[in-house]
Amino acid sequence: MKSNNKICAVVVTFNRKELLLRTLSYLYKQTLPLHSIVVIDNASNDGTNELLQHLGYLDKSNLFYHKLVNNTGGAGGFYEGTKIAHESDVDWIWLMDDDGYPPQTCLETLLEYQDRYDFYGPLVLSDQDKTTLSFPITLPTSKRIVRNKTQLDIFSSNNKVLSNVLIPFNGVLLRSSLVSHIGYPLAKFFIWGDDIEYTKRARKSGARIATITDIEFYHPTAPSLGTPMFFGKMQFNDTNSKIKLYCLCRNNTVNLKKYHGNLYALLFSIKTIWFYSFTQPSLKKLKFSLYGLSAGWFNDFSKHRQFIGKTFE
Template identity: 25%
Template sequence: MSAAQGSAEAAELTLVITTFNRSGYLRGLLDSVAALESGPVRIIVVDNASTDDTQEVLAAAAKQLSVPLVNLRLPVNAGGAGGFAAGVERALAEGASWLWLMDDDVAILPGAVVALRKWTGMYECIHGRRMDGAGRPFFWQHRFLPFLGIHVPVRGNVFRDSPVFATNVGCFEGMLISAGLVRQIGLPDQRYFINGDDEIYGWLASRLTDVVYVNDFVLQKVRPQKQIDLGIRHLNDSSDLSRFYSMRNRGHTAQYLRVHGQFSRPGFALGTLLTAAKELLRLLAVEHRLTGVASLWRGWRESRAILHDGSWQPMPPLVPAPPT
């Protein structure tokens, strides 16, 4: 047996879920975990101060699951970014060796954990494939372009010649990441609240190791969304809150690029225009309204303040940097 195979077989996954007022989806996700023949060794659910019956769902699940469930209820809604930051911190405190980060509106497919484990002897940041609500492959094949500060779709079948597609962007709807890599990067940046926290986390990971997308279907999306087909990819509906943060968080992304010597003012400005154009297209073509434009404007204004904040610092690593 090779060292990689032994590492893969020994890999223990801690599932970290962030949820907010979606107890029905959360119940379905936990049911899919319970149905796995080989699953995670523990589950950590971060409840972002939900006001529905999320706590009752968690109490019932804790009695039915065969693995420990940590119910981490936050006093306020810290968003997906804050939720994952709290969940990752707790997972490390619980002794996690691998963290599987997941939103609440998906279901885990049978055999998913076994499929992912076979890659853990080779890579430290892994994304499996997802199905959409109709059982079709969900498009997620992107690369982050630091010049523009955005991720862009990669055309064609990225698995035509290999079961592994190397990327440099992350997604917290299924990112599997080693605890060692998390300690080098630091916690997810809770200042993002929602939108872009996983993108930049994947990019930071790619500066330390390979970030990959593997040809194994492990999740299915269950939340229905309006969408249109753009040929290269689908464009889903969104919310004004998400639109606001998509623009506002560009300030944080610019600061991360600046820290790593990758910030281009003209390139980033073009990326901001492209981000706004995508959101306008989403409003017009998918949601058939224009009332969300004000959210884009407010987000852009706040991004400018973040970009010019001289006291801004990145999230610190959790282990000292190795000597140079």
């Protein structure tokens, strides 16, 4: 199938060359051929460049490989990739990490909805069982948290479209004209929360946002992501990565202050303290999360790099 749309896929990678190869192989298998593919390499040191060269990917006329000098996190990678794609005058930008991949018909079926939405994507499922959601979804009307396709079928009133719901930067299509209006993702976030901020910015601008639930995209599932609390009424993204927990606390506080007000940011602080005090008690994580929360309250984006590669274990 051919399309009059020029679509550029943006893939951000860091030291996951084998997973990147899986993603690229599925991009080249799409029933609707891509105009271009931009690979943003966040300063990998695992031989990603050499492997892509060896396998001939760097010789492909529609693949553009851009290796950054420093690791700028997913946020910096998507900033660079979105900017490069947008400046290449394409119609749509298809965003994804290196560990996710689209089935062969994913892009073609997504484009069937191009007249209805500006920023939308497929249902993101576990690459292992393909029935569990990789990222739990909170339904906007009932606030019910769904974790698999069965729950989604039961509790969703529309089995095809979840309006105003998006798992951003995981196989999502972004209209290039929307980028012209709202700008690029915020590189300073480094990781976690940049995608949420971008979605909130898009929604505030009037963009039409949705998840199309009968179109699938596959991505690994982190066991601690969306850990239930308060009898399953809420969830918290626990992690043993210091850089992720710090950026989660800082970036979510910044997002809540900016788009919802100080009260919501305060409630998130209380939620975080409760989680590490009672739900999954950890004095180390409690003290560390306070450090990230404080950075969020003071809009301090200067301290996160010291935690790259460090864990609580």
